[in-house]
Amino acid sequence: MNKIDLAFTPALELAKLIRVREVSPLELVEVYLERIERLNPQLGSYFTVTADLAVTDAIAKTELLTTTSELPPFFGVPISIKDLNVVAGVTCTYGNPALLNNIPNYDDGVVTRIKQAGFIILGKTATPELGSFPYTEPVGFTPARNPWNLEYTPGGSSGGAASSVAAGLSAIAQGSDGGGSIRGPAACCGLVGIKPARGRVTKAPVGDRLGGIAVNGPIARTVADAAAMLDVISGYFTGDPYWLPDPQPSFLASTQVKLENLNIAFSTNIFPFGEADANCQQGVIKTIQLLAQFGHQITEKSPDLSNLIEPFKIVWQAGVAAAGIPSEALQPLNRWLLAKSGSVAEYLQALAQMQIVSRQIIAFFDTVDVLVLPVYLHSPIPVGAWADLSPEETFAKIVHWVSPCPVANATGLPAIALPVGFDSNGLPLSVQLIGKPAAESTLISLAAQLEAANPWIEYRPAFATIS
Template sequence: MNETDLAFTPALELAQLIRRREVSPLELVNIYLERIERLNPQLGSYFTVMADLAIADAQAKTEILATTRELPAFFGVPISIKDLNAVAGVPCTYGNPALLNNILNYDDGVVTQIKQAGFVLLGKTATSELGSFPYSEPTGFPPARNPWNLDYTPGGSSGGAAASLAAGLCAIAQGSDGGGSIRGPAACCGVVGIKPSRGRVTNAPVGDRLSGIATNGPLARTVADAAALLDTISGYFPGDPYWLPDPQPSFLAATQKQLGELRIAFSTIIPPLGEADANCEQGVLQTVKLLEQLGHQVEEKCPDFSGLVEPFQIVWQAGVGAAGIPAEVLQPVNRFLLARSGSAAEYLQAVAQMQMVARQIVAFFNNVDVLVLPVYLHSPIRVGEWASLSPEETFQNIINWVAPCPPANATGQPAIALPVGFDSNGLPISVQLVGKPGAEETLISVATQLEAANPWLQHRPALAT
């Protein structure tokens, strides 16, 4: 297998190659670091490359490999970490250049779990400032670009994670999602992204994030890789404000599960915010037709999301103030959001309203197993496309674009984004599947069916090959 093929090999297969001693962790790390050095100047997908740390870790793991048979699941497999998450001894910028020297002395809980699984950390990937936006173009950093077409965004806020994965600059990636920040970049870049259920993945050592709308999750080339990484990062940490039991036997096992007939709902309209463009609509219609052919019961219907718009905005914009960064060093849209932030009482009223609407949405799933929606309402925007707009105009454009994503954050339900094809600009088209609370296994099983019926692993951006 040549180096390019190795770079695009799914993480689970790389783990097996390492176990069989057909490739070493050091060889893999060197392959990815060479690709990062060559392609990252065009992509802007990494803020920080941990080359020395990665090489030292891979060297140590390669030496262990010679003497040890009992290895953790992803021993020696290279992974990227989003630059909203803490890695001890490495800068954590949150997409703000004022924090370039913000070196933390602890690992986030998900990073601890990733290290325990044997992964080698390659670096910290690009994000929008504070994770606020569905594009990754923070002031003071090169803009992250889509490897399928460099004129376009890879999405946000996990834009660097998705771009690096799609371009073969890591084997698998960690991201986070507070309003579509895993699913959107996965859709823009043609990879798999899972937003887990609330309580599935810890936010340790910090506390609750915006009343539970945000969570860490996996991005991967295959459903099985995403499921296995979700297994890795799931689980309770002492003090977590809410948690779910671990799946039995595992999320990875759900990729082998035989499904009976499921009740599938779908919609290409997100009232009151709009409807999908032709590309995104076609992705949904193509997917539900395939699901019907696979034996599932399909019906066009959708919950009423209209009551979520205002309270979700209030909760979301409170995250800017909670970051504690002075307004003068923030980008204009974040300054705008900071200025709009209300009192603690207004925040709590919005949380209560959001949760009441969420109950109504979850009740829709009493008679539905999976809801198929677009990920975003239109194809990716160009890099800098909204730069000349006012903060108010930009924020409204964001709301209208990402409309299908925030409901699952508000309700805490799991959702998965899957690539299904390409548009006329050579950019991926994707759909999202939303499941019942805590029912990632069902989504993973359905996604595996769709992946088998419409394979996409063979597709690679021309830039990356």
């Protein structure tokens, strides 16, 4: 297998190749590091590349292959970590250049699980400052770009994570999602992104400042890769404020489960924002047509999301204040959000209101198994498209663009973004599946069914396939 094919091989297949000694962890790490050195200056996928640590880990794992056959599921497979998550001994900037010397001495719980699964960490991927925006252009860093077309954004806030996987600069990626930050980049870059249910993946060892709206999850090339990674990062850590039991069967096994006919609702209209653009509508309609062919029961309807908007905004704004970064060190939009953040009482009132509305939305799923929505309301924007707008204008555009996503964050429901084709600009086209509480397994089974009928893995960005 040539080096380009290796770089685009799904993570589970790479793990198998390592197990049968067809490729070593060191050979794989060298393939990805060479690609990062060559392509990252244009893509801006990584803030920090941990080449020395990755090579040292790969050498140790390659030697271990000669002494043991009992290996964790992703032994020797390279992965990237989003720069909102902490890796011991590695710079964590949160997208703010003032934190370039911030080197934590501990791992986030999700990173601990990733290491236990045998992954090798290649570096920290680009994120907008504090993960606040759905594009990845933080001041002081190279903007992250979409490998399908370098003029466009890979989305945000897991923009670098998605860009790294789509361009073959990592086999799989860890991301996080507080308002669409896994699903949006996965959609922009033609990948599978899972926003897990609340309590599925730990926030250890830190606390949860945002009422459970943000969660860690996988970004991958295939449904099986994403499901298998979700298996290894899921589970309780001591002191987690909420948690879910492990699924039976595993999430990976769910990719092979044949579903009974489901009740599936869909909409291309997010009230009060209106209809998705023609591209995003096309993704939903194409998916619904496939689901109808599979025998699922289809109804055009969606819950009322209008009362969710204002309390969600208040909770989101509070996240900027909770970061504890002085206003003068923040970028203009985050500085504006900080100035708008209210009192503790206003935050708690908004959180309570968001939970009340969430109960009403979750009741919609009493008679619906899956809701199909666009991921965003329009196609990816060019890099820098909103750079000259005022903070207020930019925030209004952000809220409109990502409006199909926050419902899953506010309610804690699981959701998946899945590629379904290309839009009129030649960029990936995606769709979002939202499930019942804690029902990732159903979403994964359904996504695997769609993936089998419309395989995506054969597509690669031309930019990333030149040796």
